[in-house]
Amino acid sequence: MPAEADRKRLQRASQSPAPEPQGSTRSAWLTEHLRQALLDGKFPLGSRLNEVHLSHQLDVSRTPVRAALHVLAGEGLLRYHANKGFVVRDLPLSEVVVAYEMRALAEGLAARLAAERGLSDESRRTLEQALAEGDAILSRRLNREVQRAAYANLNESFHSTIHAAAQSDLLNDVVRACQRMPQAAAHNVMAFELADVRERHKAHHQIYLAVLGREGQQAEMLMRAHVLSVKSSIVRSLARRDGST
Amino acid sequence: MPAEADRKRLQRASQSPAPEPQGSTRSAWLTEHLRQALLDGKFPLGSRLNEVHLSHQLDVSRTPVRAALHVLAGEGLLRYHANKGFVVRDLPLSEVVVAYEMRALAEGLAARLAAERGLSDESRRTLEQALAEGDAILSRRLNREVQRAAYANLNESFHSTIHAAAQSDLLNDVVRACQRMPQAAAHNVMAFELADVRERHKAHHQIYLAVLGREGQQAEMLMRAHVLSVKSSIVRSLARRDGST
DNA sequence: AGGCGATCATCTGTATACACTATAGTCATG
């Protein structure tokens, strides 16, 4: 099939110049691509990922595909069984609950460490900006959809700044592990009531003050409670979805 | 080099029959082998693992070696950088501290879940056996070395039974992630004072009773305190080592 | 002499061919 070879070369040439500063290597690009697809729910839960199909579909060989799949399995998005390949991890609701309880503990610890270790000027600015933007978004009356997307962004920014301030790779890994569920991607935040979001935004303010004031225990407790409230919302919406399915 | 090919065939033939029911595949075997080597500290911290050397040394091709390394990187034992390969993760003491605090929270959660979900008859038996053996080992006067190894085993058994009873893969992953540090392998328990071990064994008894009695909160608190006491011992011994180096 | 760039060795990244395993379907047999 000489035509296929041509197609490959063309595609490579067209995709290499601009779009991926991140994916210096094909494996890295595939990992990112597949992770996003998994979080977006593009593969059915529990379904098997066929290496040959994927490599044809994405126009690379099996080697980088396998590498990417191994990485994603390491991250917990996939499960691997010898001689049977990779399947999309399907977490029962009970596991989602545990993940959020774990995440509450982990983020609480992160908040405490951030408080103990102090905020850099840059972190402080980022947090303050996230809070201010949140105030603005929630006070104005906007399209629900726009409001939601904007708030999801700064929510992400707020939390990851706290994690960074904790200065622990390990802790970061754990938090990310708890977030990496094919079901509960960040955009699930959408499903919430506006009142819930306002409440949580108030919690962000309190957490910020506790961290800034170096009150470790206070920061830890506030963050735990904050994440647990997110858990309640998620579980509520998942239960609704499961029930209606 | 035809001689080399012969050697390979011979070695494969001699190693396939008996020794590895676990390693159904070369990758799996390599993963296990390398993980053990890393936890045992056989590779210097921060050192780079050369795929070609490893594959020659272990008499396999690079392919399964790479697979194993990817898995271990996913587990956090190695770090991977594009085009630069895998290096043994070197955790500063502060990270070890965080890991143990995280693990205390995670194992606490596991203990609570185990209490809430109840113990199977088999789990109960395993725990009781671990406790009884611990009593025996600690009461008799034995060679320090033997005593230590025996206790390490049943300690492992006790904890992993609790994790299993929690019935959460996710939680298991987190706990294992916190244990997987090139420094702080299980056998570090060796370095401890006998008095510390006795104290911890008493804690095992208390935890068992709390779990058996379905007292979730109590179990969680006891387990947290238990793991934190291990942290103190580990940190003490690591600090001593770092100081003397 | 010192900085700078080309060249080369080394190692990782990828493609591909082949070997092995698992599974489903078929056929024969009780």
Place this chain on the structure above:
DNA sequence: CATGACTATAGTGTATACAGATGATCGCCT
């Protein structure tokens, strides 16, 4: 008709060759 072994096929496991990147060494130019 049910059950068992056999075979065919699809898909993963591994080896190997080659391509691309990285880093060091050596020579050149200033």
